[in-house]
Amino acid sequence: MSNEHKEDFEISKFENMLIGVRQLELAMENFNKDRMVFQAKRVQKAYKNLRKELNQLLLRCEDKHHEPIIRFLFHVNDWLELYKHSMQTSQRSLLDPIKLNLLDKMEAYPAEWIEEIRSAFDEPNWHNEQLKW
Numbered sequence: 001m002s003n004e005h006k007e008d009f010e011i012s013k014f015e016n017m018l019i020g021v022r023q024l025e026l027a028m029e030n031f032n033k034d035r036m037v038f039q040a041k042r043v044q045k046a047y048k049n050l051r052k053e054l055n056q057l058l059l060r061c062e063d064k065h066h067e068p069i070i071r072f073l074f075h076v077n078d079w080l081e082l083y084k085h086s087m088q089t090s091q092r093s094l095l096d097p098i099k100l101n102l103l104d105k106m107e108a109y110p111a112e113w114i115e116e117i118r119s120a121f122d123e124p125n126w127h128n129e130q131l132k133w
Contacts, residue, residue, distance in 0.1 A: 024046040027045075035097050
């Protein structure tokens with residue numbers, strides 16, 4: 001990837017978002033094994049954390065990145081509403097299975113956009129070699 005494209009992503013500004021995405025991916029991986037309420041709650045918390053990071057990112061990044069971030073926020077909010085609706089329809093214990101069917105009209109998860117940002121992070125010398133967390 002060229003330096004010009006790398007700078008397009010203002011890489012350091014996306015770091016917290018990518019950490020949130022990784023947290024979400026791990027929570028979803030775990031949830032997809034058994035699909036229990038307690039696992040769905042982990043996903044819910046990861047989505048809430050990610051929503052906070054995406055809203056902060058909107059304030060820090062250039063206008064050209066706003067649309068994909070807003071679309072990602074639509075996806076996050078759609079999932080959280082689906083989860084909330086599912087939990088309100090019946091009383092559940094933490095070990096109960098939960099069925100969350102994504103709706104056809106939901107905003108899609110932006111996997112391609114996230115991979116593009118991750119590719120920019122994989123470039124050598126984009127950051128200080130010390131971990132920030």
